[in-house]
Amino acid sequence: MKNIILFFVFLFFSPFVVHAGGFQLNEHGARAMAQGGAFVARAYDPSAIYFNPAGLGFQTQNSVYAGTTLITPQSAFYGPTNLNLSTKNEMVDQLFTPINVYLTYRITDDLSVGLGVNNPFGLGTEWKDGWSGRFITQKVDLKSFFFSPTAAYKISDQLAVGAGLNYATGDVTIQRYVSDPFDPHGKINLELSGSGVGFSVGALYKISEELSAGASYRSSVNINAEGTAAFTPNRSAYPAGEATASLKLPATGYIGIAYKAMENLELEADYQYVGWSSYKELKIDFKKDGSSQTSPKNYEDTYILRIGGEYTMQQVQIRFGYLFDNNPVQDKYTEPLLPDADRHGYNLGIGYKLNDQITIDVAYLFLHFVDRTVTGTAIDFDGVYQSRAHLLGINLGYSF
Amino acid sequence: MKSTTLCIVLCSILISMLFIGCSDEAPFGLPKSDLGNNTISKYVSIGNSLTAGYQSGALFEDGQRYGFPNLIAQQLIKAGATIGTFEQPIWGNPGNPGSNGKAARIELVSLEGPDIRPRGLAPGTPLNATLNRPYDNLGIPGAMIADFFDTTDVNTKLVTRQNLFFKHVLRDQSKGKSVFEQAKNISPKADLISFWLGNNDVLLYAVYGGVIVAGGTVIPNAPTSATTFDQLYKAAIDSLKNNFPSAKIIVANIPDIKAIPYFTTVNPGVVATYKGVIPFSYQKHGNRGVGDGVTYFTEPNPPLLTLASSAYIGKKGEWYRDNNVSVPSGIDTNQTMGIDYTNPIPDALILDSLEQAEIAKAVAAYNTTIASVATSKNLALVDIHTIFNDIKKNGFRVSGETYTADYVSGGLFSLDGIHPTGRGAGILANEFIKVLNAKYGMHIPYVDISQLPGIPAPLGKYAAGTLLPKLSPQAVKNILELWHRQ
Numbered sequence: 011m012k013n014i015i016l017f018f019v020f021l022f023f024s025p026f027v028v029h030a031g032g033f034q035l036n037e038h039g040a041r042a043m044a045q046g047g048a049f050v051a052r053a054y055d056p057s058a059i060y061f062n063p064a065g066l067g068f069q070t071q072n073s074v075y076a077g078t079t080l081i082t083p084q085s086a087f088y089g090p091t092n093l094n095l096s097t098k099n100e101m102v103d104q105l106f107t108p109i110n111v112y113l114t115y116r117i118t119d120d121l122s123v124g125l126g127v128n129n130p131f132g133l134g135t136e137w138k139d140g141w142s143g144r145f146i147t148q149k150v151d152l153k154s155f156f157f158s159p160t161a162a163y164k165i166s167d168q169l170a171v172g173a174g175l176n177y178a179t180g181d182v183t184i185q186r187y188v189s190d191p192f193d194p195h196g197k198i199n200l201e202l203s204g205s206g207v208g209f210s211v212g213a214l215y216k217i218s219e220e221l222s223a224g225a226s227y228r229s230s231v232n233i234n235a236e237g238t239a240a241f242t243p244n245r246s247a248y249p250a251g252e253a254t255a256s257l258k259l260p261a262t263g264y265i266g267i268a269y270k271a272m273e274n275l276e277l278e279a280d281y282q283y284v285g286w287s288s289y290k291e292l293k294i295d296f297k298k299d300g301s302s303q304t305s306p307k308n309y310e311d312t313y314i315l316r317i318g319g320e321y322t323m324q325q326v327q328i329r330f331g332y333l334f335d336n337n338p339v340q341d342k343y344t345e346p347l348l349p350d351a352d353r354h355g356y357n358l359g360i361g362y363k364l365n366d367q368i369t370i371d372v373a374y375l376f377l378h379f380v381d382r383t384v385t386g387t388a389i390d391f392d393g394v395y396q397s398r399a400h401l402l403g404i405n406l407g408y409s410f
Numbered sequence: 411m412k413s414t415t416l417c418i419v420l421c422s423i424l425i426s427m428l429f430i431g432c433s434d435e436a437p438f439g440l441p442k443s444d445l446g447n448n449t450i451s452k453y454v455s456i457g458n459s460l461t462a463g464y465q466s467g468a469l470f471e472d473g474q475r476y477g478f479p480n481l482i483a484q485q486l487i488k489a490g491a492t493i494g495t496f497e498q499p500i501w502g503n504p505g506n507p508g509s510n511g512k513a514a515r516i517e518l519v520s521l522e523g524p525d526i527r528p529r530g531l532a533p534g535t536p537l538n539a540t541l542n543r544p545y546d547n548l549g550i551p552g553a554m555i556a557d558f559f560d561t562t563d564v565n566t567k568l569v570t571r572q573n574l575f576f577k578h579v580l581r582d583q584s585k586g587k588s589v590f591e592q593a594k595n596i597s598p599k600a601d602l603i604s605f606w607l608g609n610n611d612v613l614l615y616a617v618y619g620g621v622i623v624a625g626g627t628v629i630p631n632a633p634t635s636a637t638t639f640d641q642l643y644k645a646a647i648d649s650l651k652n653n654f655p656s657a658k659i660i661v662a663n664i665p666d667i668k669a670i671p672y673f674t675t676v677n678p679g680v681v682a683t684y685k686g687v688i689p690f691s692y693q694k695h696g697n698r699g700v701g702d703g704v705t706y707f708t709e710p711n712p713p714l715l716t717l718a719s720s721a722y723i724g725k726k727g728e729w730y731r732d733n734n735v736s737v738p739s740g741i742d743t744n745q746t747m748g749i750d751y752t753n754p755i756p757d758a759l760i761l762d763s764l765e766q767a768e769i770a771k772a773v774a775a776y777n778t779t780i781a782s783v784a785t786s787k788n789l790a791l792v793d794i795h796t797i798f799n800d801i802k803k804n805g806f807r808v809s810g811e812t813y814t815a816d817y818v819s820g821g822l823f824s825l826d827g828i829h830p831t832g833r834g835a836g837i838l839a840n841e842f843i844k845v846l847n848a849k850y851g852m853h854i855p856y857v858d859i860s861q862l863p864g865i866p867a868p869l870g871k872y873a874a875g876t877l878l879p880k881l882s883p884q885a886v887k888n889i890l891e892l893w894h895r896q
Contacts, residue, residue, distance in 0.1 A: 088436060088437060088440050089440075090809060090858075091440065091441050092808075092856075093808075093840075093855060093856035093857070093858055094441045094443070094847075094853060094854070094855045094856050095441070095855050095856065095858065096436070096440035096441050096442075096443075098436065142809060142858050142860050142861065143809060143810065143860075144860065145809060145810045145811045145860060146809065146810035189810065189811040189812070190819075190821070190864070191813075191818065191819060191820065191821030191831070191833075191864045191865050191867075192518075192864050192865055192866075192867035193863050193864040193865065193866045193867065195864065243869050244869070245521070245867075245869055246521075247521070381437040381438075383437070383439065389809070389810040390807045390808045390809060390810065391809050391810060394437045394439075394440060396436075396437055
């Protein structure tokens with residue numbers, strides 16, 4: 011117990027004064043999600059492929075685990091206050107449904123393999139057509155799919171290690187109006203896609219019957235995307251046609267410790283690091299005239315604190331958690347493309363074991379974004395962002 | 411049992427947390443819109459073409475709606491001013507006729523070239539002519555400082571000044587013989603007045619290259635003298651203060667011509683195109699003969715070529731023909747204008763260093779008067795001179811957009827290179843609002859520039875890299891008519 015207290019002290023007074031938010035998605039299985047995403051030190055279901063590949067080493071069955079998360083973000087921008095305006099601009103309501111599918115297979119008692127497919131990065135913001143920020147952004151949609159073949163090896167009854175490859179594909183759509191002196195204004199529609207490769211490693215150590223610790227690292231993935239830029243209406247001066255951009259998806263790492271407080275109650279606390287500082291700028295190159303457009307991002311490395319637990323009552327498991335997600339965007343570079351802010355997440359969930367083979371997990375997460383007031387922005391678009399999101403995760407598991 | 415209790419406690423804490431921060435209320439600390447401790451029940455704007463909302467060489471509805479006074483009026487209403495409809499002398503699209511009877515408005519007909527000229531359309535008709543009182547916007551295109559008190563009959567001015575806007579704005583003597591008298595006849599009495607005159611006192615000299623071209627002759631001109639301007643300006647403000655003792659008066663000073671594309675577009679284009687290759691020949695101030703200034707336009711203080719020159723450089727005798735000026739002896743119009751010593755660029759299309767100095771001196775003197783009157787009479791002063799110079803140097807950024815003082819591509823100046831576009835007027839309006847807010851503790855919201863229209867442009871080809879926009883001779887004529895009709 012003393013160790014746990016120390017760990018919490020470490021978490022909250024950590025010297026890493028860095029500011030995960032951004033366009034990272036962290037909900038990759040309803041079981042983990044319901045516990046604030048604090049899962050790296052246990053990783054006891056197939057979503058270990060994402061959270062900590064070493065977790066597969068201790069899993070005793072072959073399984074299929076699949077689900078989706080329904081995400082409904084709501085955002086409003088009040089401003090621009092540098093024009094002394096407090097007009098409420100509401101983001102268009104959208105529903106996002108990132109998926110997660112995991113397959114695991116035990117080759118021997120000590121060696122397991124798995125394949126995961128999920129969406130660790132994604133973003134969608136759309137503002138009312140013609141709004142004041144239309145030269146900055148009208149609509150953005152970013153999707154990524156990660157295909158992760160993974161293997162884990164149980165070194166001893168206490169220690170397992172795991173590693174995997176991440177093959178990622180990314181698709182992005184960017185729409186905004188062209189800032190030029192002419193009427194009617196052209197609207198640019200950029201559609202780019204590309205792929206990249208990264209890796210994951212992890213270790214899980216069972217210190218005692220009650221205590222376990224885990225750590226994992228997912229490398230950054232550089233996506234070189236290409237596609238087309240279309241303009242409506244088109245003017246021959248616009249660089250319509252082929253366009254390219256590269257996007258570096260950040261590395262992330264988890265360390266965590268889990269404690270069995272009672273026979274039926276497990277608790278865990280994690281620290282997640284996200285290397286957002288790799289996202290310096292978004293540069294789009296247009297082939298037609300060799301021109302490019304660069305938006306400075308200058309994200310900072312950040313962290314997410316996660317605590318959660320699970321209480322088992324026969325076939326039913328009650329889960330709960332809390333997370334604090336420190337956003338990576340500096341005030342100066344905050345923009346309606348991604349109206350980020352520090353996030354508090356409140357999690358609740360339930361798991362139901364239908365029989366020895368089939369499980370159903372449901373998780374709910376309320377993300378409360380702290381109201382964010384920005385002044386002196388690089389794009390001269392100051393104001394107050396107010397956001398929140400409801401997330402509902404559902405997963406089905408089948409073990410054999 | 412103990413663990414069940416723990417679980418219930420934890421769950422209820424979590425559920426209660428869900429309701430933290432769920433409120434739909436607007437965040438705290440957003441800007442408010444109000445007039446502070448002030449009330450505004452009537453806003454009257456006095457000035458020239460800038461106040462009138464004139465752009466691209468004409469007065470027309472689509473321009474007037476986005477003139478800076480109307481933009482200010484709309485923002486005042488948002489802040490709680492009870493000014494009602496801001497009445498303007500709207501000229502229906504495509505606007506007033508030029509001297510050829512066709513609509514004077516010049517347009518971007520094609521981006522290739524680019525081709526900038528009037529379309530030769532039938533002119534529009536005045537739309538608010540039956541208003542039974544003076545207009546709230548008393549900006550008259552072409553008005554000089556002396557016109558504020560001038561009681562000359564508007565029909566007479568139609569002839570003597572060859573300017574149809576006095577008649578258009580003031581209409582008839584029964585509403586007041588002068589701008590001042592009409593302002594006094596507006597009810598309720600104005601409690602906010604914007605007064606911006608003086609630009610034309612120097613522009614009438616500058617746009618014509620320091621000369622008057624009339625009746626087939628070219629004679630030297632001069633800006634309104636500093637002394638005359640000083641007297642007239644002081645008298646105008648004194649009269650306003652006496653007749654509107656409780657009104658807030660906001661004035662603006664005069665910009666530097668080097669911040670305006672009419673004077674800064676052709677020259678850099680020429681330099682970039684011909685630098686060190688072709689010497690350019692031009693007439694210095696007062697010269698009517700063969701070129702006495704030969705230059706590569708590379709000296710420290712190069713002559714400024716007016717936008718009007720773009721219609722004639724590289725041509726032959728067209729300028730003399732279009733202006734009914736007989737070709738002086740020694741000038742050979744079989745030669746290419748500007749390239750050959752014997753066919754220099756006429757004095758009327760150029761501002762040499764002497765003329766530039768004359769203009770700078772006049773502007774400085776006017777601005778000294780304006781600053782001193784503003785201080786002594788406690789007026790709100792908008793330092794447009796500094797603001798325009800800053801935009802010329804650094805551009806202007808808002809909502810992710812950057813505007814510049816460049817001709818056409820900059821987005822702030824209309825096709826005549828002198829008057830602002832709707833967006834340029836938005837920036838002017840915001841500068842006025844900024845001063846009102848600071849001086850009177852008001853919280854008038856600013857104009858959202860990104861919602862204002864740009865320059866209407868066809869979707870055709872765009873000749874990228876064209877440094878020398880060419881205006882048609884008719885476009886040049888229409889622009890210059892504001893200052894002098896032939």
